Amino acid sequence: MKAMVLHQTGQPLRLEVRPDPMPSPGEVRVKVEACAVCRTDLHVVDGELPDPRTPIVPGHEIVGIIDRIGKGVTGLGIGTRVGIAWLGHTCGHCSYCTSGHENLCDEPAFTGYSRDGGFATHVLADAAFVFPLPRCEDPAATAPLMCAGLIGWRCLRMAGDAQRLGLYGFGAAAHILAQVARWQGRDIFAFTRPGDVNAQKLALSLGAAWAGGSDELPAQPLDAAIIFAPVGALVPQALRAVRKGGKVVCGGIHMSDIPQFPYRILWEERQLLSVANLTRADAETFLEIVPKAGIRTTVTTYALEQANEALADLRAGRFQGAAVLVP
Known part of the structure; x- marks a missing residue:
């Protein structure tokens, strides 16, 4: 071999x-x-x-x-x-x-x-x-x-029933998850590296309602956000983007240090969560969804x-x- x-x-x-x-x-x-x-x-x-x-x-x-x-x-x-x-x-x-x-x-x-x-x-x-x-x-x-699909699926489950869903880092996981979320009827907001027009075009082609730089805020608060980019500075940015009671899910196994941020952007029952690995049940469920959702x-x-x-x-x-x- x-x-x-x-x-x-x-x-x-x-x-x-x-x-x-x-x-x-x-x-x-x-x-x-x-x-x-x-x-x-x-x-x-x-x-x-x-x-x-x-x-x-x-x-x-x-x-x-x-x-x-x-x-x-x-x-x-x-x-x-x-x-x-x-x-x-x-x-x-x-x-x-x-x-x-x-x-x-x-x-x-x-x-x-x-x-x-x-x-x-x-x-x-x-x-x-x-x-x-x-x-x-x-x-x-x-x-x-x-992995990109399976971890994305677990992240989506942890995000709950969020209708307005932000995805930070539009790479392998997000381009799969966006398709699942659209199949479920959710609205996707794609946050890319500032100026990454190609990633934004891909997101829009997959049904995203909006695509822009990770340094931008949506016009209306998100119900939840999932962070795939391994950039700790995106955590406070995503917390600012979600509504009261909203969730921010960190989907990576590694991330740069999260900078200090004011408690007020976590207050009002916002939640900060992480995803670790996956279960076999996650895989079995997700692989059944793939053909139904027409994932490409x-x-x-x-x-x-x-x-x-x-x-x-x-x-x-x-x-x-x-x-x-x-x-």
Whole structure:
């Protein structure tokens, strides 16, 4: 197999040739068809997340075909197309796992962070944490759904029944979530980097009622806002944009420091929330919604060997939607 491997944070990934991995009991081996490049991968590579296992193969928005099955695996067959997401394993016995909050498990494993991920031609996965994709016809277009889509969906659930919804950072997650929210009949307000006309045009083409810079305020207060950009300064800006009793949901795994802000913009029962990881139930629900809502992703594809280029382009905001590696 080939893999793009991170040996030290802050350094480029290295292309390596390795023996094909063999699944342990309870695991499956997946031949990777596509792996989207997530901002979380960028945080791992740049050393912004603590203690990644190195060397590590990043990548956790994976679509591929099962080509080998470990002992004890049932319900999955060779040739089945599956998706693999960020949450790669949970303990199953901590208080979070037993209460329906496995996304907060005390002993989790994460794909591309604590176990090798999908920037490779093959990947091993816990069979209990893969998702059959019987309706997938385009692996590259489907790959961003496995994190950008799933985390966006969890963020939307936490935003409640907000009718006027602001999305800060119109990248991979927001361009998917906007379509779900419009399908639900919500009004979308897209906040991009100031002057990013291309992102604003994409938002409007996907049904946003308004699109502008993140330094602007909407004409009317929002019911809720979701922040996908890893910029702490957007938190007080979003709090100023939401109505009394409104919610601001932080959807990223990492964010720059939130600056000091006056209590008055949090007062009147505004809520500030964060989203962590996802549950398998989130994935199952969201993947059922995708065909009903007619979700279409905007992707730029790269060869596996171009993983460093894809990460650099993501860092610089040089494409719309999502980047996807296609081995």
